[in-house]
Amino acid sequence: GPVMITYTTQDPDTPGIPLATEISGVFPNPFNPATTIRYSVTVSSPVRIDVYNLRGQMVTRLIDTPHHAGHYRVVWNGQDSNGNNCTTGIYLIRMTAGNKTSLKKVVLSK
Numbered sequence: 001g002p003v004m005i006t007y008t009t010q011d012p013d014t015p016g017i018p019l020a021t022e023i024s025g026v027f028p029n030p031f032n033p034a035t036t037i038r039y040s041v042t043v044s045s046p047v048r049i050d051v052y053n054l055r056g057q058m059v060t061r062l063i064d065t066p067h068h069a070g071h072y073r074v075v076w077n078g079q080d081s082n083g084n085n086c087t088t089g090i091y092l093i094r095m096t097a098g099n100k101t102s103l104k105k106v107v108l109s110k
Contacts, residue, residue: 019069022102023049023095030107033078037062037093037104040071045098051076052092059086067097078108 025038041047049063060081062074076093078086088110095102 019071021045021097021100023093023104024071026093026104026106030109031078032109034075035078035106036073036075038071038073039095039102041067041097042069043098044068047072047095047097049074049093049095052094053086054090054092059091062093063095076106 019040019042021040021042023037023039026035027038028035037049039047039049045067047063047065047067048061050061051059053059058081060076060079062076080086086108088108091106091108093104093106
């Protein structure tokens with residue numbers, strides 16, 4: 001399952017958790033009926049997150065908005081862009097932020 005780490009320090013020279021422009025995790029995976037996608041961006045840029053089937057067809061677009069640097073998350077409910085439930089199978093989640101791309105595989109199991 002997910003792990004959370006909390007730290008506090010009095011030392012101003014302690015570095016923070018570094019950002020990377022990527023999908024950092026998808027959980028639960030396999031999922032039914034929904035999964036949470038965690039992602040981050042290092043600099044302000046437009047961010048787009050799309051879900052594709054293994055045929056390369058876009059199933060749905062989850063995000064298409066500008067983001068500031070930071071950590072984010074979005075939930076995919078296992079539905080296509082028309083609101084129909086997707087079938088059991090493997091899907092690819094693709095994030096594009098500026099000129100960076102990140103890809104993760106997720107399994108929908110019914």
